[in-house]
Structure formats: structure tokens, C-alpha cells
Amino acid sequence: MSTNAAARPDFRHFLERRSFIEMGARERVRAVLDSGSFRELLGPFDRIKSPWLPLQGIVAQADDGVVLARGTLDGKPALVAAIESAYQGGSMGEVSGAKIAGALERACDECSQGRLILPVLLFETGGVRLQEANLGLAAIAEIHAAIIALRRYVPVVGVIAGLVGCFGGMSLAAAMCTRLIVTRQARLGMNGPEVIEQEAGIEEFDAGDRELVWSVTGGEQRHAVDMADDLLEDDADAIAAAIRNAFREGPTPERSRQIERYVDLLRSIDPNQPLDGKSLRTLWGRVPKP
Amino acid sequence: MSQESVLSRRGRIWFDALTDGAGVIDSGLRSVRVADAALGGEIARFIAVVPDAQNRFPRARAGEVGLDEGWTLARQVRAFAESTEDARRPIIAIVDVSSQAYGRREELLGIHLACAAAADAYASARLAGHPVIALLVGKAMSGAFLAHGYQANRILALDSPQVMVHAMGKEAAARVTRSSVEKMEKLGEQIAPLAYDIRSYAKLGLLHKLIEGIDADAPGRADVDRVRAELTSAITDTRAGSSDLGGRLTSPAARKMRAASIEVRLRLAEQWNAQS
Numbered sequence: 189m190s191t192n193a194a195a196r197p198d199f200r201h202f203l204e205r206r207s208f209i210e211m212g213a214r215e216r217v218r219a220v221l222d223s224g225s226f227r228e229l230l231g232p233f234d235r236i237k238s239p240w241l242p243l244q245g246i247v248a249q250a251d252d253g254v255v256l257a258r259g260t261l262d263g264k265p266a267l268v269a270a271i272e273s274a275y276q277g278g279s280m281g282e283v284s285g286a287k288i289a290g291a292l293e294r295a296c297d298e299c300s301q302g303r304l305i306l307p308v309l310l311f312e313t314g315g316v317r318l319q320e321a322n323l324g325l326a327a328i329a330e331i332h333a334a335i336i337a338l339r340r341y342v343p344v345v346g347v348i349a350g351l352v353g354c355f356g357g358m359s360l361a362a363a364m365c366t367r368l369i370v371t372r373q374a375r376l377g378m379n380g381p382e383v384i385e386q387e388a389g390i391e392e393f394d395a396g397d398r399e400l401v402w403s404v405t406g407g408e409q410r411h412a413v414d415m416a417d418d419l420l421e422d423d424a425d426a427i428a429a430a431i432r433n434a435f436r437e438g439p440t441p442e443r444s445r446q447i448e449r450y451v452d453l454l455r456s457i458d459p460n461q462p463l464d465g466k467s468l469r470t471l472w473g474r475v476p477k478p
Numbered sequence: 479m480s481q482e483s484v485l486s487r488r489g490r491i492w493f494d495a496l497t498d499g500a501g502v503i504d505s506g507l508r509s510v511r512v513a514d515a516a517l518g519g520e521i522a523r524f525i526a527v528v529p530d531a532q533n534r535f536p537r538a539r540a541g542e543v544g545l546d547e548g549w550t551l552a553r554q555v556r557a558f559a560e561s562t563e564d565a566r567r568p569i570i571a572i573v574d575v576s577s578q579a580y581g582r583r584e585e586l587l588g589i590h591l592a593c594a595a596a597a598d599a600y601a602s603a604r605l606a607g608h609p610v611i612a613l614l615v616g617k618a619m620s621g622a623f624l625a626h627g628y629q630a631n632r633i634l635a636l637d638s639p640q641v642m643v644h645a646m647g648k649e650a651a652a653r654v655t656r657s658s659v660e661k662m663e664k665l666g667e668q669i670a671p672l673a674y675d676i677r678s679y680a681k682l683g684l685l686h687k688l689i690e691g692i693d694a695d696a697p698g699r700a701d702v703d704r705v706r707a708e709l710t711s712a713i714t715d716t717r718a719g720s721s722d723l724g725g726r727l728t729s730p731a732a733r734k735m736r737a738a739s740i741e742v743r744l745r746l747a748e749q750w751n752a753q754s
Contacts, residue, residue: 230742329628444598
């Protein structure tokens with residue numbers, strides 16, 4: 189059998205690669221933390237469920253779709269929160285939102301007393317769970333508050349792997365992260381394409397045009413215009429390594445604080461001129477780091 | 479024409495009434511009104527997002543929080559917090575926002591980032607010790623409320639049928655959940671977090687004060703004085719408390735309606751450190 193020798197290592201790597209996207213939330217957290225260090229908080233046996241879904245005839249899952257675990261990263265205390273996209277589209281309800289906010293609040297308390305805990309958020313969410321509407325929105329505001337408070341002590345690292353992506357109020361949480369890691373299968377946006385199409389019309393945004401949708405909110409595009417820090421393949425080991433690397437490199441100025449930079453960038457945009465993902469890359473493309 | 483399509487003047491009305499036209503600062507945008515005006519014996523920064531029919535971004539002409547609005551809110555909040563760092567002056571967000579701007583261009587240019595920057599600025603000012611108060615005078619919808627108001631130490635609202643809080647506009651939410659506006663309104667009567675009206679929202683324990691008996695569309699002198707007094711009292715209350723949002727879980731209403739949010743935090747505290 190004649191094989192291109194130079195290509196073989198890549199091919200083997202591809203075969204040996206563990207897909208992160210195919211993992212459920214619990215498996216993802218295990219893949220991120222140091223081996224054997226996973227200790228779940230408020231797991232399914234604690235049975236803290238949504239009090240609101242059963243009132244609407246929907247079966248509530250025992251962990252409300254969020255997995256929280258303490259453990260270590262390179263031996264240092266860490267907290268990982270992961271959203272399960274297979275349950276209610278990864279939507280944020282009262283309990284799932286409170287789990288993330290409450291865990292970040294505790295981590296913040298610890299950090300303020302000099303005991304650093306490295307926080308990691310694995311996003312996979314459409315935003316507020318409409319069946320819990322205002323309590324989901326309130327919980328997201330509390331997640332934002334906790335990220336901003338925690339960021340004073342330690343970098344907050346976010347990951348969007350796909351396939352659901354990160355939308356709605358949780359896209360703001362992703363934007364607040366010190367470091368944001370995405371894959372090519374990730375999507376990041378505030379308003380889902382379907383919602384824009386409904387609100388603003390199909391001529392504004394054709395949600396059925398997959399290529400268009402990816403060229404606006406896809407991970408590769410977000411990375412190319414410097415709205416995400418690391419673009420990775422769907423590889424659990426690579427993602428785990430990038431998270432560790434982000435903590436090693438330490439704090440950087442968060443995008444949500446780079447006001448003058450973005451005010452200037454926006455000023456250069458003429459809304460009367462056509463704009464697509466490709467032309468934005470020319471205008472806002474990331475500058476190679478020296 | 480549906481009531482939805484009539485531009486709300488509430489934000490502008492209350493901005494003008496509370497500041498009395500004093501201390502207006504050019505934010506660079508007609509849609510973001512800013513003034514440093516007297517309140518309870520000190521100077522406070524008042525900020526409102528208002529409709530601007532000439533907004534250069536067409537999707538942000540009806541009072542939505544768009545790209546320019548998000549970054550301008552962030553800049554105006556941070557500039558005031560930095561310039562009054564020692565005195566820790568209050569910031570008042572006057573809230574009447576129908577939604578974030580929905581558009582393809584908005585997504586491309588990072589509307590999520592613009593809204594995050596505004597929320598970040600309000601939260602950072604709060605953590606630095608500035609009392610941040612949100613006054614809901616009209617709609618407080620979804621991502622727009624997250625960007626402008628939801629990071630406040632205290633949320634106050636006028637008791638008026640046009641004052642609403644929700645995660646998604648009624649029509650859109652009905653379409654997304656394949657339901658009807660009528661069905662959703664019915665469900666909201668039974669399940670408080672699903673309702674839009676401010677009286678239902680008040681039941682959730684997130685509101686510091688529901689201010690009753692105010693003419694929200696044409697406030698008289700007495701109305702304005704009462705709202706000013708409520709704002710001042712909320713500022714005093716804030717200064718006596720902590721800079722986090724923990725106060726949203728302590729009221730009798732919160733203990734009832736957000737019992738699960740409280741339980742999650744209690745159980746987390748129990749399990750935080752490993753038993754060995």
C-alpha cells in the first residue's frame with residue numbers, strides 16, 4: 189500500500205483525536221480537568237430540578253442541564269461549569285442559571301480570600317429558557333455580575349465548541365470572558381438567525397442560508413475578526429491544553445473593556461455600504477501577534 | 479397601527495423630568511441621553527436610551543440598544559465612575575428599551591460585545607462603590623435590559639401597564655414557542671416569571687420598589703419629586719449594603735418565588751469543600 193508518508197501523522201492524529209463536540213456536558217468536564225480530579229457539585233442525585241417546567245407539562249431533568257465540578261488544572265484548584273445542549277437546547281432556567289452564578293460567586297469569595305480557583309465555562313446555549321423567562325433572564329444578569337467580579341482576581345476562560353453555539357444573554361457572558369476558545373463548529377451571536385429573520389425579515393437575514401449564517405457567527409469568522417482568542421479543531425486534548433495555556437499566560441485586557449478601540453473600529457463602518465463576513469475580515473482582521 | 483410600533487417617549491420624558499434639563503452632556507449619539515444633575519444633595523449621572531429616527535444604523539432607530547448605543551453606554555458609565563472615583567457618585571439608568579437591535583450587520587459587528595461592554599461598565603461601577611440604580615419607566619426587554627439596567631444595585635419601577643420586563647417580545651416569543659400571544663398571556667397569569675407586566679415581575683423579588691400612583695406619561699411636579707425621593711432613598715440603602723447583587727435573593731417575595739435560586743446556593747455552600 190502506498191501512502192503519502194508526510195500525510196500519515198496527520199491522518200493518525202485525526203483517527204486518534206477525541207471529539208469534544210460529541211461529548212455530553214459531564215464528559216466534557218472530565219476531559220478538561222486533570223485526570224481523577226473531577227468532583228461534581230449539585231449532581232443528578234441532589235435532584236435540584238426546575239420548579240417551573242412541570243407546571244407546563246415538561247419533564248424536568250435532575251441536574252437542570254448544567255454540570256458543575258471542582259477539580260484541578262495542572263494541579264491547581266479549578267471550577268468547571270458545562271451546559272448540556274441535549275437538554276432544552278442548553279437554555280438557562282432558574283436552577284441551571286443559579287448553578288453557574290452561585291458557583292462563580294463562591295469561587296469569587298475564595299479568590300477574594302487569597303485562595304485562587306481557576307474558572308472555566310463550557311458554553312452550549314441558546315440563552316434564556318422561555319418557559320422560565322424572567323427568572324432565566326435574572327439568572328443570566330447574575331452570571332454576568334459574577335464573571336465581572338471574579339475577573340478582578342483570576343482570568344475567566346470560556347469555551348464554545350458547538351454544535352448549539354452560544355446565543356442570547358449568554359453571548360454577553362462569553363464576551364466578558366478573559367479568554368474565549370472556539371472551534372470551527374462553534375457559533376457565537378446575540379440573536380439567533382431565526383429570531384432576526386422573524387423580527388427583521390428574510391431580506392435582512394435568511395436563516396436557511398447556512399453559508400451566510402456561518403460567515404456571520406461561525407467560530408472561524410469570530411476568530412478572524414478578533415472576537416475570539418483561540419481557534420481549535422474539535423479535539424478534546426487540544427481544548428484542554430488551550431485552557432491550561434490561557435491560565436498560564438494570565439490576564440489580558442478583556443474585549444468588553446476595550447471601549448476606545450471598538451468605538452474607533454465602529455466609527456470606520458459606514459452602514460450605507462454593503463458588508464459581509466469577508467469584507468469585515470479586511471477591515472477588522474486580527475493583527476498577527478508579535 | 480399596533481401599539482408596538484408607536485415609539486415610546488417614556489425614556490425621554492423621565493430623563494427630562496428628573497434632570498430638569500440641567501447638566502446635559504453630549505454623548506456623541508442622539509439615542510443616548512446623558513446628564514449630570516442634582517439628586518439628593520449630590521450630582522448623579524442620568525442615562526437614557528431613546529429612539530432616534532435618524533440613527534445611522536437602521537435597526538436601532540426605535541429605542542433599541544444597538545452597536546453604537548452599547549459602546550456609548552459603556553463609555554459614559556466608565557468616564558463618570560473614573561471622574562468621581564473618590565466621591566463614588568450615583569448612576570441612574572432610566573430604562574425604556576424595547577430590545578437589542580436585531581440585524582445581520584449588528585451580529586457581524588458584535589452586538590453581543592457592545593451589550594457586554596455596557597453591562598461590564600455598570601457592574602464595574604457598582605463594584606467600585608458607585609450606587610447604580612435602574613428606574614424602569616417603560617419596556618425593559620431582554621438583552622437591552624441586560625446592557626442597560628440589570629447590573630444595578632437596586633431596580634425601581636413605575637407601576638404602569640406599559641412598564642414591562644421579559645426575555646423576548648410577546649409576538650416573537652409566541653412564534654418561537656409556536657404558541658399565541660393569547661395563550662402566553664393566559665400562562666403568564668398563572669406562572670409569574672412568564673408574565674410581562676411589572677406587577678407580576680414585582681412578585682419575583684427582584685424589584686427594590688414598585689412606585690405606585692405616578693402619572694408615567696405626563697408626570698407633574700409631585701410625581702417627579704416622589705420619584706426623586708425614591709431614587710435618593712435607594713441610593714442611601716445601597717450605600718449601607720454590599721456591592722453585589724445578593725439583595726435580590728433576600729426579600730420575602732424572593733424567598734417565595736426564587737426559592738430554588740436560594741436552595742442552589744445553600745447546597746453549593748454545603749458541597750463546596752470535599753467531605754473527608
